[in-house]
Amino acid sequence: MPQTRTYWWSAGTALLLVAAMLLAPAPAFAKTEIHFWHALSGQLGESVNELAKQFNESQSEYEVKPLRKGTYPETLTAAIAAYRQRQAPHIVQVFEVGTQTMMLSGAVLPVYQLMKEQEIAVDWKDFIAPVVGYYSKDGNLYSMPFNSSTPIFYYNQDAFRKAGLDPNKPPQTWKQVEEYSKKLISSGTTKCGFSTAWPSWIQLENMHALHDQPFATKRNGFDGLDAQLLINREFGVKHLGQLAAWQKENIFSYGGRRGDGDPKFLSGDCGMYMHSSALIGGFTKGAKFKWGTAQLPHYGAPYKKATSIIGGATLWVMKGKPAAENRGTARFLKFVSDTNQQMWWHVTTGYLAISNSAVKNLEAAQHFKRNPDQFTAFAQLTKGTATPNSQGLRLGNFVQIRDVIEAEMENIFAGKKSAKQGLDDAVAKSNDLLKEFAAANKQ
């Protein structure tokens, strides 16, 4: 069968060719590739690509290749799976709630150590305190702050004007929020007073920090794995009880987890909203009305006023890469933290600039005068008193804990449980998760 033989012969040749192509040594001029997995999409994803491009063009030895791996949890799961198969990327972006998991994973090279090994000088003191505090252990920074934000207060100035409120005087206290909500509703301007995004992050984590209340024992978990939640105490119960009562009167209108409540504000249904400061850009594009920003409302005395805490994500360096590649990783992270780069990143994305010098330069360039909303977050983070309660949270299994808390918050807002009952249940379940985490990490 000559035909068949020809066929086999040519197939064999083709295979050999493919094999030869695959096995061919990489050309000598190839740059060292640095793989960078992240979770930013849309406009923010574009900015990440732009950042990598700027770095790649700034030098000729390394090429950073950004790759979006899905949402934050998906990116983390993908990195873990890759690490277990020894295929981990050099850099992975992890959200703030994954910090404890990463620190104890044994799979990362702390950033301070990387920089020391590579003898790259970084002025750690120049980083703004609330950001550094969240990601440091024993005074050393473990991951490079990348996209940080803090929740702020947004309000619809057009609606304020229509309801007879001063559009340049946003509420500063919760009492005013209630008052203004009633005015907005009774004047027929809006259907509801206010809503919130990220229920646990804003209404519990940040409200506790802002009112100088502890969220968990052991200095919010910074002092040990055996921390327990404290959100079912006087302040937590009072605040959630208040929100649940307001939910009945439409003063508060629950809009879902994450940013699911955005349409309530953007459609004009609710006149006020609380969301990450990183949404300034999004709302500039999405809102068809004039809006302003303010710091988060406070209950006033007897509570003290502390700073809010941050959210967002940092860049973690995975362990086990050759020193030559680590050098590229280190140089990229140094590039990311440089003053000019920080200014560009802040102006482009709305995330906070993380160094004091970048903030100073932005001030000098009149940036905040022209964009006062961009300053709200900095003011809230840096002008308040930093206390142990406002430095952040360091909890294991935090992703699940947030989920447990938000489920109970929904039960409270729906009137299925009292604030006390719901928070007691949330604390009990969260403490189990904390114990579980401590057990899994104490071997």
Add this chain to the structure above:
Amino acid sequence: MQRTVFKSRWLPYALVVPQVAVTVVFFFWPALKSLQLSLYRVSPFGDKSTFVGLENFRKLVTDPDYYASVLSSFVFAGGVTVLAVLGALVLAGLATQKIRGLAVYRTLLLWPYGIAPAVAGIIFLFIFHPAYGILPYFLSFVTAYDFNWLLKGWVAMTLVIVATAWTHLGYNIAFYIAGLLAIPTSVMEAADVDGAGPIRRFVAIVFPLVSPITFYLVVLNMVFAFFESFGVIDAVTKGGPGQATEIMVYKLYKDGFIGLNLGSSGAQSVILMAMVIGLTVLQFRFAEKKVTYR
């Protein structure tokens, strides 16, 4: 015995190897892995793992949330199965009438099956979302009742049941149309002559004759609802509000892939697997006796 079919001794084995390999790699291997995982406490990165025996199972069976999840799985699977199978039977019955444009109707009825569950979820989100959905907007003119499924558990559950049933309707309809067309017209005509009305004919003739299909579809829809309904729930409710729509397969995903608690997730998948196997066996034992194969 003479080998009449295969001349070669190894060929028959070689021919079943791919099938067996696929089953081993994609079913037995993961199943065994889950079983192993369920007995360990594993750190997220897998660097620390300790044998804990049945601890993961003990935690689950003493957790009221897990029972709530099991209960909502049954409510969900039951709802989806009843709605998708009964709905399909009714629609298939209508689509086998002698009407103009039959081919168009049939094609349209089969369409939903071609839609990915996640996409179906998004479509339902746009229709029903309390903030930007079109339906709540119109409902607000009719009734003052607030169908806010971001807070009301039963509304959320109804919504994911309807959405999931809808995605599976087309598949069921295809089977029923085939089944209904296979019923001999002579039988129907004889009943007609005997004076049986449409309902009587359906109960006495059509239903028993399509019972094998119904049985097959009930088993399949049940398994589908337990295992593969992830997409709709993830797109619409993400298990909320509270834990109202956190069915077992979603809780398993959440604990394992978002919470990174692999041990508990493994234990949950073992329980889920055992339950679905048990359910299927039960159905074959008891329900199949009532099925008339021709």
